[in-house]
Amino acid sequence: MPTLELNGKAYVVDEDGFLEDPTVWNEDVAKDFAGIEGITDLTEEHWKMINYLRNYYLQFGIAPMIRKLCKETGFPLNKVYELFPSGPAKGACKLAGLPKPTGCV
Amino acid sequence: MVPEQPHVQEVTKGKGAPQGAAPPGKQGSGAKLLPHQIMGLSYYMERLYPGDKVRRFLEIFAAVLQHSNYAQLVDTYARVGAKCANCATSCQIYLATKDPKDIPCYRTNLLLEIYRRHFTFRGVLQSKLTGTVYLTEERIRELAESVYHCTGCRRCSFECPMGMDHGLITHLSRYILAEMDITPKALVVATREQLEGKSGNTSAIPVPALLDTLEFLQDDIKDEKGIDVSFPIDQEGREFVFFPAVSDYLLEAETLKGIAVTFHAAGETDRWTIGTGYFDGINYGLFYSDWCAERIIQKEIGETMRLKGKKILIGECGHASRSAKLFVPTFGGGKDALPVMNIMEVTVDMLRRGKLKLNPDVIKERVTYHDPCNIARTGWIVDQPREILRSFCKNYVDMEPKGAKNYCCGGGGGTVSIDEIRSYRTKVTGKVKADQIRATGAHYVVAPCANCKKQLREVCEDNGLADVEVVGLHDLIYKAIVL
Numbered sequence: 269m270p271t272l273e274l275n276g277k278a279y280v281v282d283e284d285g286f287l288e289d290p291t292v293w294n295e296d297v298a299k300d301f302a303g304i305e306g307i308t309d310l311t312e313e314h315w316k317m318i319n320y321l322r323n324y325y326l327q328f329g330i331a332p333m334i335r336k337l338c339k340e341t342g343f344p345l346n347k348v349y350e351l352f353p354s355g356p357a358k359g360a361c362k363l364a365g366l367p368k369p370t371g372c373v
Numbered sequence: 374m375v376p377e378q379p380h381v382q383e384v385t386k387g388k389g390a391p392q393g394a395a396p397p398g399k400q401g402s403g404a405k406l407l408p409h410q411i412m413g414l415s416y417y418m419e420r421l422y423p424g425d426k427v428r429r430f431l432e433i434f435a436a437v438l439q440h441s442n443y444a445q446l447v448d449t450y451a452r453v454g455a456k457c458a459n460c461a462t463s464c465q466i467y468l469a470t471k472d473p474k475d476i477p478c479y480r481t482n483l484l485l486e487i488y489r490r491h492f493t494f495r496g497v498l499q500s501k502l503t504g505t506v507y508l509t510e511e512r513i514r515e516l517a518e519s520v521y522h523c524t525g526c527r528r529c530s531f532e533c534p535m536g537m538d539h540g541l542i543t544h545l546s547r548y549i550l551a552e553m554d555i556t557p558k559a560l561v562v563a564t565r566e567q568l569e570g571k572s573g574n575t576s577a578i579p580v581p582a583l584l585d586t587l588e589f590l591q592d593d594i595k596d597e598k599g600i601d602v603s604f605p606i607d608q609e610g611r612e613f614v615f616f617p618a619v620s621d622y623l624l625e626a627e628t629l630k631g632i633a634v635t636f637h638a639a640g641e642t643d644r645w646t647i648g649t650g651y652f653d654g655i656n657y658g659l660f661y662s663d664w665c666a667e668r669i670i671q672k673e674i675g676e677t678m679r680l681k682g683k684k685i686l687i688g689e690c691g692h693a694s695r696s697a698k699l700f701v702p703t704f705g706g707g708k709d710a711l712p713v714m715n716i717m718e719v720t721v722d723m724l725r726r727g728k729l730k731l732n733p734d735v736i737k738e739r740v741t742y743h744d745p746c747n748i749a750r751t752g753w754i755v756d757q758p759r760e761i762l763r764s765f766c767k768n769y770v771d772m773e774p775k776g777a778k779n780y781c782c783g784g785g786g787g788t789v790s791i792d793e794i795r796s797y798r799t800k801v802t803g804k805v806k807a808d809q810i811r812a813t814g815a816h817y818v819v820a821p822c823a824n825c826k827k828q829l830r831e832v833c834e835d836n837g838l839a840d841v842e843v844v845g846l847h848d849l850i851y852k853a854i855v856l
Contacts, residue, residue: 335626371575
């Protein structure tokens with residue numbers, strides 16, 4: 269299993285850089301992972317997305333439908349891409365500590 | 374020439390990972406070589422058969438020849454294969470790379486030559502006399518690379534003067550390789566979740582999340598259209614049990630809403646249902662393993678029987694439709710098997726019966742239609758979607774070539790799931806499609822297939838087609854339908 273060293277901490281991740289064990293997530297993980305996703309500073313808008321994803325994941329065990337994510341956070345899809353350059357599934361989910369989406373996603 | 378083409382990467386022994394094989398920052402220092410790097414494949418393989426790979430390959434090949442119907446086919450092809458390369462001009466990958474190794478019959482011949490040299494009297498005699506073994510690890514690797522270059526679009530089958538179906542040989546090669554664990558991880562992981570995982574579907578969507586999503590979609594329709602439209606759940610005795618590509622429940626809200634609204638508008642909501650026991654149309658077995666394909670098909674049949682449904686209804690997805698259409702009879706009772714329909718067949722029928730009213734003044738932009746290979750190559754679903762689109766899109770244009778002779782989106786055969794080869798997909802295999810889309814000048818590209826949608830969005834993004842919107846057929850119906 270590859271490990272990722274960020275800010276002096278070692279994270280066990282899969283080969284795409286997603287956290288192997290979603291339960292070890294805390295806010296520091298998001299801060300540490302932001303750099304590899306090309307995000308220099310986590311703003312309030314970033315946290316709104318991350319927290320929404322995280323809470324939905326804890327309740328349902330998966331990320332929400334993208335349309336729902338956009339509607340409930342109030343960010344249109346292009347705004348989501350602005351915040352997370354590699355997109356909601358790859359970028360935002362990674363920072364929120366969700367596993368890598370599988371299938372035709 | 375072309376960036377990130379998934380070509381063979383030479384392993385430099387003892388020097389760590391080969392250059393460019395792993396994205397920077399994703400591995401700790403001093404990481405061991407990953408299986409795909411040992412094999413030289415530039416997409417990820419989960420594990421590698423630890424023993425003698427040549428022996429293993431031949432054992433599997435022998436077992437397949439003995440226990441399946443492939444034997445006659447392979448034997449015939451090995452005799453008639455003329456290697457004339459007539460197929461080259463029909464292959465969009467060869468047209469993009471101009472690499473002789475991308476000619477369909479070259480690829481087919483990789484497997485056929487193994488057959489000739491190891492399973493025919495003449496070949497075995499030749500090996501005995503010369504004291505050589507034809508198959509090597511290097512040849513296995515070449516085959517593995519080659520069959521995942523191909524998108525399995527089967528356009529080449531039109532051009533072969535001997536009538537060979539190269540797509541089928543690619544499929545067989547992948548099947549043999551899969552039995553020795555050489556399959557891109559993206560496909561294996563999703564299929565494992567579908568067959569053995571807790572959620573039982575490729576996107577790992579638990580039932581409560583599905584129900585939450587359907588409730589959200591109902592609310593969304595209410596917000597946008599002001600009417601109550603239901604997604605029937607677990608209703609017994611309905612005509613259709615519905616299986617979309619399960620990723621639609623994460624990505625394609627408009628398509629799903631369009632389908633629900635179509636049934637509603639026709640007053641036929643009582644014809645369909647979604648089953649919570651199993652709700653995934655995706656069948657990656659079609660791409661790499663008959664054995665997986667069979668078990669996935671059994672899940673579809675099982676859920677339809679559980680709900681006493683009469684037909685299997687597949688959503689907007691090419692490979693899901695073809696795998697069900699082909700394999701439900703194969704694995705589910707032949708002539709007595711459950712009928713399989715694609716959602717577009719149902720919609721066009723409603724339209725013909727005058728049940729749907731579509732406002733021709735809503736979609737003003739130019740619209741074109743992309744034929745997903747899996748439903749168009751045999752001519753199964755070519756005219757139906759065009760009939761629907763022409764009925765309400767004033768500015769409809771076709772691509773050329775189209776229908777059964779269409780070009781693949783470039784992400785067929787399961788390659789769309791492999792993120793590592795995105796630039797190969799968008800710049801090489803998808804190049805011709807980007808040119809086609811550009812030539813139409815269309816704003817909407819209608820691609821009724823989860824696979825094609827994902828691929829075409831990436832193709833447009835990577836080829837400077839920012840203004841193009843890739844949508845499903847029912848996305849446009851949703852916009853234009855009169856309720």
